Amino acid sequence: MTTDLTRATADYAVRLGDDALILGHRLSEWCSNGPFLEEDLALTNVALDYIGRARMFLGYGAQLIGGDCTEDTLAYQRDCREFTNLLINELPRGDFAFTMARQYLLDEHALLFLEALQGSSDAELAAIATKAIKETRYHLRRSREWMLRLGDGTEESRRRLQQALEDIWGYLPELFAMDELERELLAAGIAVDREALEAPWRRAVSATFAETDVTLPADGWRVDGGRTGYHTEHLGHLLSELQFVQRAYPGCQW
Numbered sequence: 001m002t003t004d005l006t007r008a009t010a011d012y013a014v015r016l017g018d019d020a021l022i023l024g025h026r027l028s029e030w031c032s033n034g035p036f037l038e039e040d041l042a043l044t045n046v047a048l049d050y051i052g053r054a055r056m057f058l059g060y061g062a063q064l065i066g067g068d069c070t071e072d073t074l075a076y077q078r079d080c081r082e083f084t085n086l087l088i089n090e091l092p093r094g095d096f097a098f099t100m101a102r103q104y105l106l107d108e109h110a111l112l113f114l115e116a117l118q119g120s121s122d123a124e125l126a127a128i129a130t131k132a133i134k135e136t137r138y139h140l141r142r143s144r145e146w147m148l149r150l151g152d153g154t155e156e157s158r159r160r161l162q163q164a165l166e167d168i169w170g171y172l173p174e175l176f177a178m179d180e181l182e183r184e185l186l187a188a189g190i191a192v193d194r195e196a197l198e199a200p201w202r203r204a205v206s207a208t209f210a211e212t213d214v215t216l217p218a219d220g221w222r223v224d225g226g227r228t229g230y231h232t233e234h235l236g237h238l239l240s241e242l243q244f245v246q247r248a249y250p251g252c253q254w
Contacts, residue, residue: 005188009122010064011084012185014074015227017057018085021075022235023106024050025242029093042142046103049135056128076246080236081229088171090226090235097150097160102168104143108204109175110136112197121189144208151212162214169217174224176201 027047034040058071088106093099114136117129150161176198178186185191209216225231246252 005185005190006064008181008185009125009190010061011181012191013057013061013064013125015084017054017061017071017074018083019089020050020057021054021242022083022085022238023089024048024054025238026089026091026093027099027103030099035096043099046139046142049132049139053128053132056131060124060128072246076243080231080239083231083235083239084227084229085231085235086171086174087223087226087232088168088174090232090238091168091171092234094164094167095160097157098164098167100143100146100150101161101164103139104147104208105168105172105205106175107136107140107143108201108208109197111140112200113192113194116192116197120191125190147208147214148211151209151214158213161212165214166217169219170221170223173219173222174226177224177227179227 024047027043027050030040030043031047032040034043054075055071058074062069062071062074088102091102111133114129114133118126118133120126120129147161150157152158176194178194182191182194186193206216
């Protein structure tokens with residue numbers, strides 16, 4: 001692997017790690033706040049799965065970058081503009097309907113993405129995908145069931161789910177966007193073709209909501225910028241909590 005391709009692969013691994021780290025932190029905010037005990041534990045476990053996935057991606061990225069870079073320096077010593085996670089992952093957790101709607105839409109995407117990443121020519125990325133896909137199937141089963149329960153539930157649950165979809169929908173196009181980095185890695189057989197995932201994702205999502213009384217929003221507004229470091233105001237507040245101990249006590253280790 002050439003030096004340029006190694007660095008591009010490192011950046012790719014880091015952005016996937018950022019996605020997992022930020023979403024995992026958002027889900028962890030439900031710990032002790034779930035609607036009932038079983039769901040509280042379930043959401044906490046899903047958060048832990050994402051933190052574990054973040055460690056694998058960030059650890060591999062740090063290995064490729066070399067020097068003093070570690071998964072910890074990537075997680076705790078970068079500022080907002082240096083994070084490359086998708087914007088949808090950093091949005092505040094909202095109510096339970098918002099969290100589960102976001103999770104379902106991301107789970108459908110994650111399953112397709114990880115299935116494709118298993119075919120990467122980079123053995124480490126393929127191995128991470130193989131490990132992560134097992135938990136993703138469980139995540140998707142849970143979140144899909146919640147779409148049916150909320151969408152076919154009370155008038156209030158349907159209203160909240162419908163509003164969640166309206167609030168999220170414009171952040172979804174970023175899931176399928178390919179930039180120069182990913183196109184370069186796709187040509188090398190390393191990255192996933194995100195654009196090719198959109199059609200099967202839409203089919204899966206449409207099939208789920210066809211079983212409910214909820215209507216999928218029309219495409220219209222859209223936002224992006226996460227991959228280039230342009231984030232919502234919410235990421236800064238999230239990082240102030242996530243990074244506090246390391247900022248207050250630099251270099252501390254457990």
